[in-house]
Amino acid sequence: MSEGERRDDADPRTVRRGYVTQTHTGAVPWDDALRAASRIGFDFAELYLDGATERTRIDPNAVGSLAAEADLDLLVHLPFVDLEIGSPRDPVREGSLSEQRACIEVASEMGAEKAVLHAGTSARPPEWELDEIAPHLLDSVRVLDRFAADRDVEICVENLPGVPFTVHHLDRVFAETEASATFDTGHARVDGLDAEEMADFLDAHGDRVSHVHVNDAREDADEHVPTGSGTTDFETALAPLREGWTGTVSVEVYTFDFDYLELSAEKLDEFL
Incomplete structure (x- = not known):
């Protein structure tokens, strides 16, 4: 959470910028993705630990x-497509937690400082109501947050589009766990x-939002078009990040x- 703390003596470069790699598809090798980040002048790369760069397919030391x-x-x-850390079925949830722990170990070995986590589940109405699955999700966040902290990795729970936990549920994450958050602009939209409501959220929760995904779109959809090519008013939405916030921001394209x-x-x- 230290990365989200506000500082009175902040300068324009207290916000570190990077991008979410698309290495999971196999179309871009992880080493090309890192070299591109350096060439472009990014401060960091956010490596996808799934698909072609799933934890068993990469060498963390390399x-x-x-x-x-x-x-x-x-x-x-962290991976999410086939993992169920919020499942109401104990064996499914425990297996997913075991895999996430293994991914966090790999993240720590490579020296990653933050791990973006989807606190979501496909268990939903009419079979399962949020009040039934939220305790499982929150407990899983607490388990992974403690595990990661012991390895100097910061868990950042991302708001998800239309499914728990959305931006409207992050107050429960803040109240019932010690985890940081990743704020995804496209998901919030x-x-x-x-844009003004995004700014209000970042202003109110800047001490807990450690990481931001800048996810541009042409409409209220999860599009991930190149930053600035959509219709999201980032000048307004990201205004609180220009006021002494010291976290990390990824363009997700x-x-x-x-x-x-x-x-x-x-x-x-x-915008920054």
């Missing part, structure tokens, strides 16, 4: 060494927040073309 050589910090995005990432970095700098 990742850490290249990051150090490229003068990059590292974050990771899907769940009804306009669904592209394999590094030119679009470079342009996204330039646009992000304008």
